[in-house]
Amino acid sequence: MIIRAARPEDAVDICQTMAQPECYGNTLQLPYPTEQMWHQRLSGKPENLHLLVVELQGRVVANGGLELSTAPRRRHVANLGMAVHPEFQGQGVGTALLSALLELADNWLALRRVELEVYTGNQPALALYRKQGFEVEGTAREYAFRDGHYVDALLMARLRPQAG
Incomplete structure (x- = not known):
């Protein structure tokens, strides 16, 4: 398993992942x-x-990102998003990607807070985020339109752990 920065030539594999109903739907x-x-x-x-x-065996199977806030008083914050191709879910790929994103946030970008939104019914993602220290801070009712109706999302955040 190789974790690296995304490149334009990854577009084919990322498109294949994001074309999966499990990915665009969540x-x-x-x-x-x-x-x-x-x-x-x-x-x-x-x-x-x-x-x-x-990347696994030359194929990009997951992608994720941190979008840093550009607001001057929120420069310590980023929003996180990620997706794992369904064929590779439940195999540690998401955990590895999330760990790498948080290592980047904590040790290189000097971020104090990482935020995300996750649909209330996405139990595997909720478990992953909780395992990595994210906590629910609220519910956004009718957050997004999906599959013909409005769905709620949980607003979650993780504060960088304080050094021991």
């Missing part, structure tokens, strides 16, 4: 992504966005 992405769209996103990403991928 994120704010739309169905039917295109490789061109992902190539453009990866080629023109802003400086406040740090994207990582997990």
Whole structure:
């Protein structure tokens, strides 16, 4: 398993992951992504966005990112998002990716707070985030439109652990 920065040539594999109902259905992405769209996103990403991928045997099977706040008084905060191809869920890929993103946040970006939103019914993601120290801070009712109806999301955050 290799974890590295995302590159424009990863667009094909990321598109395949994000085309899976389990992935776009549990994120704010739309169905039917295109490789061109992902190539453009990866080629023109802003400086406040740090994207990582997990590569297994030459194939990118997961992607995730930290979007740093640009508000002057929230420069210590980032929003986290990630997706793992369904074929590789439950195999430690998400744990490895999340650990790498949090290591980047804690030890290199000097972030104090990492936030995320997760749909209330996404139990595997909730378990993963809780395992890594995220806590529920609230519920966003009718947060997003998905599969023909509005769904709630939990607002979660993790504060960087204080050095011992």
